[in-house]
Amino acid sequence: MRRALVLAAALALLAVPPARANGDPASDVLITQPVYVGPEVPLSAAEKERLTETVEAANERGYPIRVAVIAFTGDLGTAVSLWKHPQTYAKFLGSELAFVYTKPLLIAMPSGFGIYHRNKPVGTERQALSRLRAGRTPQALVQSTTQAVRALAASEGIVLPTGSSGGSEWRDKLIIAGVGLLIVALIAALVARSLRRGGAVAES
Numbered sequence: 595m596r597r598a599l600v601l602a603a604a605l606a607l608l609a610v611p612p613a614r615a616n617g618d619p620a621s622d623v624l625i626t627q628p629v630y631v632g633p634e635v636p637l638s639a640a641e642k643e644r645l646t647e648t649v650e651a652a653n654e655r656g657y658p659i660r661v662a663v664i665a666f667t668g669d670l671g672t673a674v675s676l677w678k679h680p681q682t683y684a685k686f687l688g689s690e691l692a693f694v695y696t697k698p699l700l701i702a703m704p705s706g707f708g709i710y711h712r713n714k715p716v717g718t719e720r721q722a723l724s725r726l727r728a729g730r731t732p733q734a735l736v737q738s739t740t741q742a743v744r745a746l747a748a749s750e751g752i753v754l755p756t757g758s759s760g761g762s763e764w765r766d767k768l769i770i771a772g773v774g775l776l777i778v779a780l781i782a783a784l785v786a787r788s789l790r791r792g793g794a795v796a797e798s
Contacts, residue, residue, distance in 0.1 A: 632669035680708030
């Protein structure tokens with residue numbers, strides 16, 4: 595009986611999906627989403643939105659791609675030995691996702707880019723990426739990743755529209771400006787009210 599329990603436990607461990615067994619966060623996210631950016635990456639909503647919109651546009655226009663932005667060693671989970679090896683990590687992550695996704699996969703690290711397309715050559719893609727420099731800071735890395743997605747799509751003759759997140763930035767600025775004007779208006783109203791009260795007291 596005891597041997598049977600031990601055997602059952604061993605089989606249960608073997609049945610654990612690879613993504614969870616090796617603790618690779620990107621593999622968990624990219625199963626269902628097109629973009630992975632580590633949760634600890636200090637990034638504005640506008641920058642992340644721009645990258646996500648670019649990736650979505652690429653997929654909609656005929657260039658399927660998923661993207662992992664690896665800004666810190668912690669974004670690799672237990673695959674930390676692959677830090678500074680974006681091409682090797684691209685193959686590693688691509689193999690993990692193979693049961694749900696086998697199309698182009700882009701990896702961005704401060705040390706460079708990696709591209710993987712299961713069972714297909716990526717020479718053209720790597721040549722397109724060789725013209726770009728990955729950003730060193732998290733924000734610059736995400737910006738350069740957005741450019742990389744555009745370059746990869748362009749290598750297949752697909753031109754992507756400019757990101758609309760610039761509109762989001764303007765919208766945010768307009769909201770801030772509107773709030774500022776409202777505060778000024780409230781202050782002006784309070785000052786005017788105070789002056790009217792002061793005048794009324796003086797007349798009495």
